[in-house]
Amino acid sequence: MWRKIYYSVLAAMYFGVVYVTHGSAAPVSISEPVVIRMMGQFGGKWKFLTIWNLLLQGLFFTICLLNDIIGTNEPNPKKTPIIRKVKDTLFTALAFPLSIFVGTTFWGIYAVDRELVFPKILDKYFPVWLNHVMHTNIMIFVLIEMAMNFRSYPKRKTGISILGVFMMCYLIWMHVIYHYSGVWVYPIFEVLNLPLRILFFVGLLVLIVVMYLIGEGLNNILWSNQIKAVKSNKAKKRH
Template sequence: MGTAARTNSVYGGVYGALRTLMHLTAAVQFTYGIYYDYSYVEFPTTEPEMRIHHPFGGKFKYLTFLDALIQALYYIVSLVNDFVGTNELAPKRPPAIRQFKDWLMATLAFPVALNVGVTFWTLYAIDRELVFPKVLDPVFPSWLNHVLHTNIVVFIVLELFTSYRAYPKRSKGLTGLTIFMGAYLVWIHIVKHYSGVWVYPVLEVLQLPQRIVFFVAVIGFTLALYLVGEFLNNTVWAKEVKLAKRKSN
């Protein structure tokens, strides 16, 4: 083996180890965040200002919590793929775990993470009472807030630049994301019907026409984030995308 080959081999091994370490860190972080949130964070419902946190639907009515589940699943799948799948840039026959990993990243993990992070911090900057009232501070620790609303974006962007994935056909990817977001909107209306309150305080101050515009904007924004992820992937991994297209032809 020549010097250049040995150097590339060592570099590839170190790079792969760091990527696996990142997947492990993310998987542990988000899994623990879910566990802590589900087991220890209890919103009081006796105070008038806390009625928004009606127990119906539990934590599963919050997109933040559902996104944390998606992120934890994605990084666990990525970790498994690191050991029993393949991180080859353009494998001829990618194993099922690699195919699922690529689909999950493109269709849900990236766009939903950015949706949650950008929407939360934007509303927080405008008026935190619309999304994270101060009364929650004693029961929802700051570190957990950043795990669920900040780190999800940090890690998914790192993942974008450190792992190549083959995007599905745009129609299939957008359809999957639309089904997920549409199902979530139906779910929060079910929660509203049985609890009498909206999941998010911002929805309480919007009239019906404004809510319709808000929901359309949220879905449109999320679909746009899918396209952003696809564009960034095709830009960062341009050579790999071309290679994959040549192999598929």
């Protein structure tokens, strides 16, 4: 029962934050162009990867809840339900690497110069607790999920391909926003020239692949016995 309550709370928290941040437009004025740029214009709040990730986390923990109700968390079930396969694939290919990526890049850039990612003026509209839900909790709860449940990682090529397609979709979306609004989603891109911007994009794509590999490595360490059992069971079925 506690697991169902836990997953219900997490799903409600993430969907609730998306609703709050999307439904509560901050008052803006001509004297606050940063707020206008960050919270208005083409794309609204849907231009931020953070919001995409919050929706993804809400969806993932909803699937976790459904899996607890109609699926299974057994490491090596006789027949793996579809909901369990969806849960494992969503966590490994997107939920884990994306949350760690969003959290580490946000706080990393924030530590260097917060104006490049979250200008101080936004503190009036986004309280500290909300900022931590969006950029800190996302890392904490996927790490807890990593330790709570065994999951089967897909073939590395498959997992990274899913992640790559997702990131390319967001990259295209960023450029669509720039095309129609004339401003970059994140202020950091305004201080980079074209060659540095390309290098930065490539570096971010490499970084998120590293996050995927870190997740795979953690899973192998935490669930080594279960992984061996699954591989052994597959080998027996082949023979």
